[in-house]
Amino acid sequence: MDNFGYKVELFLKDFIDAGGYRKVIAGLGNTLSIAVVGLIIGILIGTIIAAVRVFPKYKLMPRILNGICSLYVEFFRGTPMVVQLLLSYYVLLPLLGVRGADSVVVAMVVFGLNSGAYISEIMRGGILSVDPGQMEGGRAMGLSFGTTMMKIVIPQAIKNILPTLGNEFITLIKETSIVSFIAALDLYKAFNDIGTNNYEFIVPYLVMAVIYILLVLIISIGVRLMERSLRKGDRSM
Amino acid sequence: MIEVCNLTKKFGDLTVLENIDLKIEKGEKVVILGPSGSGKSTLLRCLNCMEDPTSGCIFFHGVDIADMKVDINVHRQKIGMVFQHFNLFNNKTVIENIMLAPVYVAKKKARRASIRKFFGKSYVAEDIKKVSEIKSEARENAFRLLTQVDLVEKANEYPSRLSGGQKQRVAIVRALAMNPDVMLFDEPTSALDPEMVGEVLEVMKDLAESGMTMVVVTHEMGFAREVADRIIFVADGIIAEDAPPEEFFDNPKSPRLREFLSKVIH
Numbered sequence: 078m079d080n081f082g083y084k085v086e087l088f089l090k091d092f093i094d095a096g097g098y099r100k101v102i103a104g105l106g107n108t109l110s111i112a113v114v115g116l117i118i119g120i121l122i123g124t125i126i127a128a129v130r131v132f133p134k135y136k137l138m139p140r141i142l143n144g145i146c147s148l149y150v151e152f153f154r155g156t157p158m159v160v161q162l163l164l165s166y167y168v169l170l171p172l173l174g175v176r177g178a179d180s181v182v183v184a185m186v187v188f189g190l191n192s193g194a195y196i197s198e199i200m201r202g203g204i205l206s207v208d209p210g211q212m213e214g215g216r217a218m219g220l221s222f223g224t225t226m227m228k229i230v231i232p233q234a235i236k237n238i239l240p241t242l243g244n245e246f247i248t249l250i251k252e253t254s255i256v257s258f259i260a261a262l263d264l265y266k267a268f269n270d271i272g273t274n275n276y277e278f279i280v281p282y283l284v285m286a287v288i289y290i291l292l293v294l295i296i297s298i299g300v301r302l303m304e305r306s307l308r309k310g311d312r313s314m
Numbered sequence: 315m316i317e318v319c320n321l322t323k324k325f326g327d328l329t330v331l332e333n334i335d336l337k338i339e340k341g342e343k344v345v346i347l348g349p350s351g352s353g354k355s356t357l358l359r360c361l362n363c364m365e366d367p368t369s370g371c372i373f374f375h376g377v378d379i380a381d382m383k384v385d386i387n388v389h390r391q392k393i394g395m396v397f398q399h400f401n402l403f404n405n406k407t408v409i410e411n412i413m414l415a416p417v418y419v420a421k422k423k424a425r426r427a428s429i430r431k432f433f434g435k436s437y438v439a440e441d442i443k444k445v446s447e448i449k450s451e452a453r454e455n456a457f458r459l460l461t462q463v464d465l466v467e468k469a470n471e472y473p474s475r476l477s478g479g480q481k482q483r484v485a486i487v488r489a490l491a492m493n494p495d496v497m498l499f500d501e502p503t504s505a506l507d508p509e510m511v512g513e514v515l516e517v518m519k520d521l522a523e524s525g526m527t528m529v530v531v532t533h534e535m536g537f538a539r540e541v542a543d544r545i546i547f548v549a550d551g552i553i554a555e556d557a558p559p560e561e562f563f564d565n566p567k568s569p570r571l572r573e574f575l576s577k578v579i580h
């Protein structure tokens with residue numbers, strides 16, 4: 078126990094006196110912004126893909142678009158995110174001649190592209206769970222497929238899938254711990270660096286775990302509150 | 315107003331309608347009757363291409379709207395439709411349900427006209443309006459219509475808080491808000507509790523009196539007899555009878571209709 082007390086002391090010295098907290102705050106900021114921006118990009122991409130995939134496919138164009146979307150989803154779901162991250166940062170960007178890209182920005186984009194694939198499936202389920210009469214009602218008024226989708230169907234679909242989207246956000250937060258593969262500073266890297274100073278990892282890793290748990294808890298509560306207020310706003314359930 | 319020629323509709327191998335010809339004049343009230351599954355809904359839904367005909371033409375104001383090249387949305391804006399299950403937008407209040415499409419269409423028109431004006435092309439001056447103006451006009455119109463069906467106090471409710479009869483009256487108002495040239499009804503009272511059927515039929519009768527062109531699929535024989543100018547009997551994929559109500563009920567020609575009437579009217 079004495080030993081553990083010493084380790085805590087070591088950690089506090091690094092964390093507070095040596096300014097390790099600044100790194101942690103920066104890391105936390107990156108973790109959150111990668112997850113948030115990733116989620117937003119993911120929802121945009123996912124919604125578009127889902128809309129394309131439920132569009133009636135009598136004509137050639139929708140079929141081609143649908144094929145492209147399928148390929149996209151298959152690729153991002155079929156390869157590990159680390160691989161996507163490494164490919165983008167060390168292969169794709171150099172090939173495109175981009176030098177010195179901000180690894181946090183790259184992470185945001187890759188997380189967005191990746192979660193877009195997953196969210197498209199969630200969103201498709203959400204859209205299919207909305208009564209087809211809603212689409213019919215809009216189309217019969219002379220609104221286009223896209224307009225009815227955006228104004229009527231998707232808002233209802235999002236309400237249905239809100240808990241699942243919350244889970245996706247939590248998954249994203251946790252998965253950000255791989256961005257150190259492209260040398261981005263996130264929560265994990267911050268604590269890992271602190272540990273590396275003295276080669277004492279127990280305390281930093283424990284504190285890190287607690288912070289992750291707190292983050293996830295806060296998000297879960299937020300999602301639940303949002304769900305409740307949405308349900309109050311429109312009592313269609 | 316609407317002219318159907320040689321309409322055939324198949325679902326896979328199932329031929330539901332075969333070579334149907336039908337003409338509906340302005341101001342006419344046409345009721346469609348027929349056994350369950352005979353294709354009444356399919357025929358009605360072909361009139362605004364909610365179902366695409368397998369072959370044949372649907373002329374609306376002289377334009378073949380079954381042609382895949384026409385912008386069907388523009389024409390649907392002038393063909394109101396009322397469904398058995400209302401299909402009100404669940405995420406919108408009553409007033410939002412009614413205003414949504416008129417506002418959307420007017421905004422689009424205004425944008426188009428502004429662009430044409432900008433490029434020095436001809437445009438309709440009345441189309442250019444401010445959004446606030448469009449909205450207040452649509453709101454005024456919505457309240458006027460809601461007053462007619464006695465639902466003003468429900469304007470800010472969500473559909474889930476309305477009774478079936480109220481929902482259907484809102485659905486009728488929503489369709490009317492587009493100022494349509496014709497109204498299509500697909501069994502508008504079939505999903506209602508019996509005590510609410512009357513209030514909806516009342517609204518439909520008022521509408522008929524106002525001179526609206528109407529095509530109504532229904533099982534309400536009383537309504538058909540009272541309101542219809544013509545009754546059409548759909549069976550076995552064809553129009554087996556097309557006659558004014560008195561003749562239709564009292565002197566049916568086709569054996570299929572006679573059999574049907576003997577079952578429904580005791």
Ligand SMILES: Nc1ncnc2c1ncn2[C@@H]1O[C@H](COP(=O)(O)OP(=O)(O)OP(=O)(O)O)[C@@H](O)[C@H]1O
Nearest residue numbers: 325328330348349350351352353354355356357501
């Ligand atoms: N989308 C569809 N796909 C396949 N078959 C369909 C579809 N819609 C209708 N049908 C079939 O077409 C036939 C006619 O259906 P329709 O709904 O037009 O009948 P209806 O006369 O309106 O019947 P009801 O009185 O029950 O409403 C039925 O056999 C039905 O099963």
Ligand SMILES: [Mg+2]
Nearest residue numbers: 354355356501
């Ligand atoms: Mg039907």
